[in-house]
Amino acid sequence: MSNDEEAIKRRYREFLDLMPLTIAIAGLPQSEGNRMYTSEQLETRAQVLVNAFKLARQTAREALKGSSS
Numbered sequence: 001m002s003n004d005e006e007a008i009k010r011r012y013r014e015f016l017d018l019m020p021l022t023i024a025i026a027g028l029p030q031s032e033g034n035r036m037y038t039s040e041q042l043e044t045r046a047q048v049l050v051n052a053f054k055l056a057r058q059t060a061r062e063a064l065k066g067s068s069s
Contacts, residue, residue: 018056026052
């Protein structure tokens with residue numbers, strides 16, 4: 001397996017591992033039944049998740065760095 005493939009798998013695993021924390025940080029409500037979101041609402045929700053993921057990743061890295069000291 002090439003280094004690129006390994007890096008992609010590692011980043012994907014990190015993404016999956018951080019998803020519960022990301023969702024908790026984002027605090028987005030779940031969709032209500034058959035409610036459909038507009039494209040603007042979807043874009044807004046996606047941006048909230050992107051920001052929450054960045055914060056979750058930063059938090060995890062700081063926690064790991066602090067625990068190794």
